Amino acid sequence: MQFNPASDMTDLGERVLCTESYGSRRTQRYQLLPGGTLSCVPDRPGDGGYRSLWDFFMAVFLPQGYPESVSPDYLAYQIWDTVQAFASSITGTLATQAVLKGVGVGDETSTVTAATVTWILKDGTGMLGRIFFAWSKGSKLDCDAKQWRLFADILNDVAILMEILAPAFPACFTFIVCISGFFKCIVGVAGGATRAALTMHQARRDNMADVSAKDGSQETLVNLAGLLVSLLLIPLVADNLCLTYSLYGLFTILHLYANYRAVRAVCMETLNRARLCLVLRHFLQQGKVLGPDVANPQEPLLLGFRHQLKMSLGAPLHTVTSSVAEFQRALEENSTNYLIFFNQAAGTVSVVLHQQACSVDVIKACTHAFLLEALMYWDVTSCVLEKESLLTVQQQLCEESKNKGCSVVSETRRILDRIFPRFLTGLTAAGWVTERNLLGPEEWRVDWTISGKKTF
Template sequence: MTDSEEQPLCTESYGSHSAQRYWSLPSGRLSCIPDRKEDWRGRSVCDIFMSVFLPQGYPDSVSPDYLTYQIWDTVQAFASSITGTLATQAVLKGVGVGDETSTVTAATVTWMLKDGTGMLGRILFAWSKGSKLDCDAKQWRLFADILNDMAILMEIMAPAFPACFTLIVCTSGFFKCIVGVAGGATRAALTMHQARRDNMADVSAKDGSQETLVNLAGLLFSLLLIPLVAENLCLTYILYGLFTVLHLYANYRAVRAVCMETLNRARLRLVLHHFLQSGTVLDPAVANPREPLLLGSQKQLRLTLGAPLHTVVSNVAEFQKALDGNSSNYLIFFSQAAGTVSVLLHQQADSMDVIKACTHALILESLLYQPVSASLVERESLLDLQNRLQEEPDGENWAMVSESHRLLDRVFPKFLTGLTEAGWVTDRNLLGPEEWRVDWSIAKKKAL
């Protein structure tokens, strides 16, 4: 067939796979010609594996950090499966499995107390920290894995302390249920970050398939391991230590691989400090590896976004001072002695206003705890404010807060432009504002 007899019609591709070119034959039939030769047998096996364990459309349907994260997550899941098996063996031995003197009733009561304590822990932790897990998903994920290893260690050690066995396993169950809440919630937050085509359910389902495969591999390995450690306590401790180190390292690498484009307080703090020092904004790929992964590892002001009015204002005069000269959709109250910044958010405040309010609070934090002499942005104004902050007693900071408002009005537009150009998401945030909102337009109208 000559080129004049063939007519190119269209091309077709499946996701990021190689394209196929379709030709129109003189008979009216279609002729399919792949753009390049491939080993279709190998390609078929690879396609089956990808369709079973990877989201549809991979890699275009997920975030760029997906594969690296999943590899390390697989390693940590395998290590956790092995240490979990060692803990299960220890708990079963502790409740009396294989001991003729123990009773079924005693073992059942111990197990029920363990489960009941864990249920209580699940409810309490979700109530106290549930709203914070989205904001610091990476930190809470690492915290959950450290706590999980502590709980497993307690279970392995429990048989050595028969008098305190029930207390130890109940405490371990309490910890493990906290791990379940923190791990499950942060996994959902990371899945939302990884899903790029409104395919969160598919990403979550395939993540479950990957974890099931890893647990199956861990089960098979455990079947070979258990006979070796059944009567060898020293070997149990050695294997626990080795797999725990692997588990924690893999978890660290996994959360460190995550590159989020949404601002939380830690990432905003990093980006803002770099901006004040250099005048440029770090992009997500540079800022994320610098994000601290241990909760409470830095000296910070206690910041409350969306605070209720009665917690920060005791009289009308204080409220009027906060309103004077303020044109933003937030009011800021700063106490140097208490180390707190409380922000009232207006009912019309959007994500941009929340980012601006948090930026304002973090600038005050920098004035307290960071040297600003090296700043390239508004260096003289920052030094002046820092000197006044150190000289003036607490309670006389209203003039300084007002000046910081004017400073922010000059700095924030350029900072916001830099955030957008660097690839940060600003139409939503993970800064963790509370739900309280205030409408002070009535007070402003009366003042006029």
């Protein structure tokens, strides 16, 4: 916009020079008044500050720039996350009361030393659980953040139930609360790590710290509300086991339902194995690529979900072959940046990645593995893409019961080379992010090229 102050100041009428906005929630105009004064005029009365208590609430508890600064699924997820946090706060209070009763609070025959030892054993067991779980599953939490988040909340309810029931078994009380502490520390690792992964997904303006901080404020407010409600419930449940168990059951059902709705509301644009499998199946059957908003609601949320063909992505070479001839054949039959070793009898497929393999190469390698799974377990007669080729290779696979899938790998590579460019274009057009992925490859990489030549 061009503005000539000298000419405009000669006009005694009010002129709008420019407009200004604060996200999508506040707009204002700047006017030139007689005498050359620049005046700021909100489009709505009160836009110069907080127009209402609701505006103040949004500024305190929502990220700056909301809703443009977060993902579209942010509000739905946070609403259900708030409900589950409130329910968890209530059941947590019931568990705390039960544990305190179990360690002897209010019992004149109990000693401080016995209570202290029980508490130390409980915390120590939990610390060991935290270290063990982070070591064994830490690298998997990013790939299946929704599944692990739901798992953490289910395990949390189990731990709370154990604490509520522990006083009924005084001989095993210490053992029960130690196991409960072990579970709760696993919950802490899984819940905290997946919360960070979801926060990274929700932050759209490099504002992960702000989103995380506001999430913490929301949780603090909810926990405060839970504490106030707990103050009213504690006198009622102090000596009433039936009411305690009833309230636990009621709020646990609410907690689990809210958690399910929360993780189901999350719409991830990055591909993990479950989402890639869903998208590929639909692509082969319909010729179209599902968008994130369609594929995410179909994604399994239980950790028990496993692909029928066991896949090792980023496998070390020595675990898949010790034969120079087999390695040379794999180099001749596979893509330049990954090698597929398929063992039909064992139901396994191992992918060896090149050092220069990028995210698209990893997606292609995983797609190749799922194509082999389709030949083994899917009904390929329903496919509209490469139907005849897939049926031919499937028939060949049935006839070669003792082979390691070498010829099948070569055939499926040729099929994949024909369809993958269209598939990759469809992924990008549908809104999937292909520059990074959540397919969870191991860190092993092999360099089988020297001066541009394949070696063995």
